[in-house]
Amino acid sequence: MATILVxxxxxxxxxxxxxxxxxxxxxxxxxxxxxxxxSKAKGAKFDLVLxxxxxxxxxxxxxxxxxxxxxxxxxxxxLILTTENSPEMKEKGKTAGATGWLVKPFNPEKLLSTIKRVxx
Amino acid sequence: xxxxxxxxxxTFLEESYEGIDIxxxxxxxxDSEDDETINVIFRAAHSxxxxxxxxxxxxxxxxxxxxxxxxEEVRSGKQNITADLVNLFLESVDCIKGLLGAAQDxxxxxxxxxxxxxxxLEAFIVASEPGDENVEQNAESPSGNKKYCWKxxxxxxxxxxxxxxxxxxxxxxxxxxxxxxVVADTSSLPPLAEYDPQLLYLSWRIDCTFDCTESxxxxxxxxxxxECTLEMNQVEFEQRASRTWQINFxxxxxxxxxxxxxxxxxxxxAQLGDLAVKAHTEKLLSLDDQQPDLLNISWQLTLVSDCxxxxxxxIFEWVDDLCELQISELASTAEQQQALGTDTxxxxxxxxxxxxxxxxxxxxxKSKAVESSSIRVDTDKIDSLINRVGELVITQAMLGxxxxxxxxxxxxxxxxxxxxxxxxxxxxxxxxxxxxxxxxLPVSFVFNRFPRLVHDVSGKLSKKVQLxxxxxxxxIDKTVMEKIGDPMVHLVRNSLDHGLEEPAERIAAGxxxxxxxxxxxxxxxxxxxxxxxxxxxxxxxxKIRAKALEKGLITAEQQLSEDEINGLxxxxxxxxxxxxxxxxxxxxxxxVVIRNIExxxxxxxxxxxxGKGSAFxxxxxxxxxxxxxxxxxxxxxxxxxxxxSIVETIVVPKEAKNPIAGEQKLLHFRDExxxxxxxxxxxxxxxxxxxxxxxxxxxxxxxxxxxxxxxxVDELYGQQQVVIKSLEVNFKRVEGLSxxxxxxxxxxxxxxxxxxxxxxxxxxxxxxxxxxxxHLKNERTQGYL
Numbered sequence: 015m016a017t018i019l020v021x022x023x024x025x026x027x028x029x030x031x032x033x034x035x036x037x038x039x040x041x042x043x044x045x046x047x048x049x050x051x052x053s054k055a056k057g058a059k060f061d062l063v064l065x066x067x068x069x070x071x072x073x074x075x076x077x078x079x080x081x082x083x084x085x086x087x088x089x090x091x092x093l094i095l096t097t098e099n100s101p102e103m104k105e106k107g108k109t110a111g112a113t114g115w116l117v118k119p120f121n122p123e124k125l126l127s128t129i130k131r132v133x134x
Numbered sequence: 135x136x137x138x139x140x141x142x143x144x145t146f147l148e149e150s151y152e153g154i155d156i157x158x159x160x161x162x163x164x165d166s167e168d169d170e171t172i173n174v175i176f177r178a179a180h181s182x183x184x185x186x187x188x189x190x191x192x193x194x195x196x197x198x199x200x201x202x203x204x205x206e207e208v209r210s211g212k213q214n215i216t217a218d219l220v221n222l223f224l225e226s227v228d229c230i231k232g233l234l235g236a237a238q239d240x241x242x243x244x245x246x247x248x249x250x251x252x253x254x255l256e257a258f259i260v261a262s263e264p265g266d267e268n269v270e271q272n273a274e275s276p277s278g279n280k281k282y283c284w285k286x287x288x289x290x291x292x293x294x295x296x297x298x299x300x301x302x303x304x305x306x307x308x309x310x311x312x313x314x315x316v317v318a319d320t321s322s323l324p325p326l327a328e329y330d331p332q333l334l335y336l337s338w339r340i341d342c343t344f345d346c347t348e349s350x351x352x353x354x355x356x357x358x359x360x361e362c363t364l365e366m367n368q369v370e371f372e373q374r375a376s377r378t379w380q381i382n383f384x385x386x387x388x389x390x391x392x393x394x395x396x397x398x399x400x401x402x403x404a405q406l407g408d409l410a411v412k413a414h415t416e417k418l419l420s421l422d423d424q425q426p427d428l429l430n431i432s433w434q435l436t437l438v439s440d441c442x443x444x445x446x447x448x449i450f451e452w453v454d455d456l457c458e459l460q461i462s463e464l465a466s467t468a469e470q471q472q473a474l475g476t477d478t479x480x481x482x483x484x485x486x487x488x489x490x491x492x493x494x495x496x497x498x499x500k501s502k503a504v505e506s507s508s509i510r511v512d513t514d515k516i517d518s519l520i521n522r523v524g525e526l527v528i529t530q531a532m533l534g535x536x537x538x539x540x541x542x543x544x545x546x547x548x549x550x551x552x553x554x555x556x557x558x559x560x561x562x563x564x565x566x567x568x569x570x571x572x573x574x575l576p577v578s579f580v581f582n583r584f585p586r587l588v589h590d591v592s593g594k595l596s597k598k599v600q601l602x603x604x605x606x607x608x609x610i611d612k613t614v615m616e617k618i619g620d621p622m623v624h625l626v627r628n629s630l631d632h633g634l635e636e637p638a639e640r641i642a643a644g645x646x647x648x649x650x651x652x653x654x655x656x657x658x659x660x661x662x663x664x665x666x667x668x669x670x671x672x673x674x675x676x677k678i679r680a681k682a683l684e685k686g687l688i689t690a691e692q693q694l695s696e697d698e699i700n701g702l703x704x705x706x707x708x709x710x711x712x713x714x715x716x717x718x719x720x721x722x723x724x725x726v727v728i729r730n731i732e733x734x735x736x737x738x739x740x741x742x743x744x745g746k747g748s749a750f751x752x753x754x755x756x757x758x759x760x761x762x763x764x765x766x767x768x769x770x771x772x773x774x775x776x777x778x779s780i781v782e783t784i785v786v787p788k789e790a791k792n793p794i795a796g797e798q799k800l801l802h803f804r805d806e807x808x809x810x811x812x813x814x815x816x817x818x819x820x821x822x823x824x825x826x827x828x829x830x831x832x833x834x835x836x837x838x839x840x841x842x843x844x845x846x847v848d849e850l851y852g853q854q855q856v857v858i859k860s861l862e863v864n865f866k867r868v869e870g871l872s873x874x875x876x877x878x879x880x881x882x883x884x885x886x887x888x889x890x891x892x893x894x895x896x897x898x899x900x901x902x903x904x905x906x907x908x909h910l911k912n913e914r915t916q917g918y919l
Contacts, residue, residue: 023177023181024146024149024181024184024185025145025149026142026143026145026146026149026185026188026189027142027146027181027184027185027188029142029145030137030139030142030188030189033137033141033142034137037137066184068176068177068180068181069177070174070177082297088296088332089295089296089298089332090298091297091298091299091300092297092298097180097183097184097187108297108360111296111297112297113297113298113299113357114356114357115357118184118187118188119184119186119187119188119195120188121139121188122137122139127307127310130303130306130307130310131303131304131306131307131354131357132298132299132300132303133303134303134306
């Protein structure tokens, strides 16, 4: 089963996402901010990365751009979890190399149906 | 599948309250040049909103959204930070707090206030934004009896794979909506020698044999819409066929051995009409275990055809005893979709079940990948842990004693035992320290509420005040911390209300208009000291004295030092505020403050200089659970004197006890005369008189609140860390004792309450002095009290 890296500074949201994904049989690794996620990603392999945007230390956009530069993550789907459904945010995500986005708030069902587009 | 979100709510609330604290603190520290602070506030609001939306607190989410929008304008420089704006944000924080409280079964939030604040926030917001309701339902659902379907041409930039996109999965997502046919156009494939596996050379034609809205399809390709060409045509369903058949085909494993081939059966079906095939591969074994003879796949087929059921059944005729076959007709396209939808869900469930075993194993075999830097634990659990460690310390002391006893027995080699015991002692102590540290939190948890308090109170009083906080990282036991909040609020309010002058008065006194209140925390010995310092007018000793006289706290002839007069403000029933103000002086005096702090084993002292300001100092024990103690013998019992209160232990020759003021015997100690307290006499133990008559006396000089007393003891034992057991819980409160502990030999030792003893000793002193004056003839007053 696929392994997914979940990056969010909000513990409750991370819990929800992790629980949902694990319930579906995915393996999940969590990180509380971009920097932590980046260090966890280096040398590891993930089939999908889900990241929040607004986080302390390193935000999701910066993290996404940095991760995409890693050779091992060139083709890895990275989804941005954002509350902003604006074209600017999407553009920002794309420029940073994000695969797609998921607009908050989302429920577990929405999360699962969405990630099906990039990991199965 | 549904997941119970309520399990995450407790964490969400806790997190949100932390977020609120952060917002509040940061708002008060906000200055316009500081981008990071506004970012921090924004992030906190953002997280609250996100969580609230996810976990179903819509009111919180909606309100916080407005706050966040305005914060975003500040962040992006569209708004300037003004005092009004900061105040509005602070009010918003209160509203969020109220809404969260209401969500947490608390009292209903003040709707009017929330509505009011919300309107004011909205009035600030420059660009009224459209709101982020999903703009959907643009594509009109085709109405009428006509059936439609979609023909899609999809081609993408060759580099599309680089950002993690995978067309196959997009088609799979599309197939989740309904059956479809995908044909790949391979015409642009280069010769193998020029082939770059990182590039995409294919384009596709997709025929959806289902009807849906345009946005449903667009959503699937949403993430690549700029990198691809997507042609979508809704065409009328070329429906020669009006019937849709759904066929569930679950063959036996052995089907292949009969020479039947499902693929060929499906081709035959396809001859009848449009066929969509969906294979269920969940039961497929892993490649290693795969047996090529056995079939572990089942299929779900959708056939759009005018054929009769019998024609379909015919195709499966040869295998009808080797499979489970269900053939059913779907009445309409809508129903077809619905059926497909539910069926997908069912099969998903099946899939989950069938893969459960393997994924469980995978989970078990993999080392736990999830890490986190902190975990939340119930304080009950920690307290129980601390208790347990306390018991362990006692057991360790007990074993140590057994070891010592054994060492005295001739012929027993206890070296190995002793080594083990030493190690045990070290480990126990380390363990105890570590466990105690778990309970320690930075005092900033308490300090953090003051910026807001100072901001609000100074606003009400129209005084200008700056708050300086230092040492907020100093750690202190959680229980102690929980209890000092209110006393501190009292003291700070007091400083703001009574200590600091009105701006005009300050200017007249040649002081800066801006008053200062300082909070400082630091460690001192086994204590934490918290200072609350203001640069206000200081305590008015004359006024205090007059007030104390009026309240009958002192007599007119009493001579008091300045510090003693200042100390009077802590006496019960004392309040100098001429007018009971809105803020302090509500009839609850500083005596409550001091009582609260003393109940924690702490002390409050005050220093003041007229016109310069006053400084309140709260001294608290680091923890309430253990104590460094000096063991002493009094008569036949062991007592514990807290080491921190011992100034010195001395042997006093008889002649050094100077009789002063008649019957009072005082000890001359380093230029001070201090009174003696004979513990035996206090505790009504035998032998008090004989001790007085010996040549020398052992005296432990203890200090509390600046007062010293000599405690007469019979013998000094060692110094030891003791675990405090409450007397109130296990027995009842006893004056002069603050608790008890269990020693290594299992016996109970009582811990002396030094503050109480000094107080009692002084009263006793006065009482006995009075007594001896009155009943000089009748009383034999030979003690030194």
